[in-house]
Amino acid sequence: MASFDQPSNEDFLKSLGFPTLEVHQTFSHFDFTRPGRRVLLIGPMGSGKTEFAAKVWRDANIAKKKSNLVKANTSTGEVDRRNVFFIRSQIDGARFTDYPEDAMAYRSGYIQCGSNIARIRDSFDFEKVLEDNPTVGTYIIDEASFFDERLAYVVRNASLQKGIMFIFPTLILNFRRDIFNSTARLMLEIATDVIPLTAYCEHDDCLRDAFYTYRYYSVDGLECPALYFDPLIVVGGDSTKTGSENPNYASRCDEHHFLPGKEYTFFSLKPMAEDANKGNIKALRTEIDNLKYHMKRSQLYKNLAARYKGDPNEEVYMNSLRPDYIAEKALMYLFNEQNLVSEDMLVRIVNELDLNREYMERVLTDNRRPVSLDQGLLF
Template identity: 70%
Template sequence: MPHIEATSSSEDFLKSLGFPTIDVHETFTHFDFTKPGRRVLLIGPMGSGKTEFAARVWRDAAIAQKKGEAVRKLTSTGSVDRRKVFFIRSEIDGARFTDYPEDALAYRSGYIRCGDNIARIKDSFGLEQVIKDNPTVGTYIIDEASFFDERLAYVVRNCSLEKGCMFIFPTLVLNFRRDLFNNTARLMLDIATDVIPLTAYCEHPDCMDSAFYTYRYYSIGGKECPALFFDPLIIVGGDKTKDSSLEPNYASRCDKHHYLPGKEYTFFTLKPLGEAAGRGDSAPLVKEIEALKCNKKASILYSNLQKSYGDSPDGEKYLNSLLPDYTAEKALSFLFCEQNLISEQLLQRIVFDLELDINYLTKTLSDNRRPVSFDQPYLL
């Protein structure tokens, strides 16, 4: 990314020419397609312009393709030409940008059309097939790579080394919890040759600081309700603002305005309850899940939030995190999907005994790659 050159020697030189002192930035140049094997991570919060940067790469490639044989030799390795660009998205990302054409590389302020050079894939095996079907393509833009399986990182690394292909990843590396998104994100950092960090303005109405984090919240009756720490890691939905307990909204936020209630509760209470349940003592977990469903003020979660944030200036906002529905379902999903602490049989027993929302859980568990069928009652 461009950075400010502010050395005393440059300031003295400008003064000697009679110019006022100014900040001189590096030139924001066109994209370089001559270097083989690059694996470029574009990282930053939602709204920081990652996909728009990728669209700029696409436009630069279109210009570079108009050049002659001498340039082709510079941008090619064997049969692949890095000026030929292919755009890839995840199949589970289909709900986003529904107002755009099927072949659109869409971002928040517009889109460009990719024609036949676009595909949606399910996993790393799908990527291998796309590469096989397009033997002369030299640059692949893979949107939200963290949505894919870990194997993708090694498919990318091997292809870049063997064929000279370049890969560009506009992707979240941190999730809404400010943790590494998942193992795929960790491996992408391991194999990257270039990392380009992007920021955005903090989207809090009273702030102009740089935002590095993606903030998840629900809107309930016009109130901002921060997502609890154990909210499902992946929630597939659209990009439009929603007033709903089912689908969250996202914003880029700075440290101060990135609210994340329930982290202490998750590790201090919820996870130990799940561990005890996994050892056979499920009664305390069932009691807490029932409170989260039927009477949140009777839950340990409420007591924890009240104690931690009740007297703070943002206390009301933190407590708003209890307004959305499905808190009990989210807690169980976290213990089953991410922590692997409770069995499928125990999950089903709690779901049926407490009459939790099966439709919500079916979709959430499927989106997070731990599908469970609730068609039949659990077996003792």
């Protein structure tokens, strides 16, 4: 019996006398008819996540010009998914100082959202936005991973109960190539759609697809990769920055995503903190002192020197030791992310070693763990 296999696009075109072509999926306008979607736009920095969201905004403006017959297809109750509202984090205010207040800004431009934009601190602020805008049917929540975990459930409930659509241009992986945080993990769990985006690797010698966000500092004109224990959230603008306080970001492929210090973090730094928790603080205090004042004596320096000796990128990896505040970052990582250093121990070490209080307080506040480090005056 004859077998009738499904013909391919290539076979079909050949049967019509056309040359063989690779046919790609149509790049369509956004669909506002399906209620309750929770769409993740994921990719590294520079992959066009917010620009994609801006296209959704423009598509909505076109769709709003259609007749009431269309409105019936894009609405659930009083919400109309053609009504789009843009949400941005309050801590993100420093990124786009050169744009209008109502701008949805991205690398190649911006669109103005008028009154349909808000900056929020957390999920409670977002609930107020939902309450104040009962006819909005689509929310674009930029960098949703920066918010508290509760946001995932606020979003899910609103989408199921009211048919509201949510779009999240957000990082799922952080600069360490780990899941960004628990909020990002929950966003993956509740998502109905995921649209992955890539970019060119931004290394000068590469044209591969980049899936990762690379963080680095520019010190004395040199590329200095962020160490593994660099703070998870560092607020800053999109312009190129120099110095030790504010990093730069780039999209990078596997080969050019440099991440020194991971082995050191788990092999040396965390065990020293665990010992400090048991009352043996000397090793940790000595290491923090060396990181601040005697880098070549530190376990970090010894680890990197041995790990990357002879590596083609040895110089780049060792440049990671050039920025300031490495001691401060190591201590904040142990306190803020690992909970291996108590607040009392943190304050004590900061004051005994005269670490940079202003820098640490600012970074800890941005990472939702504010501490007053002047408490050391009480010791």
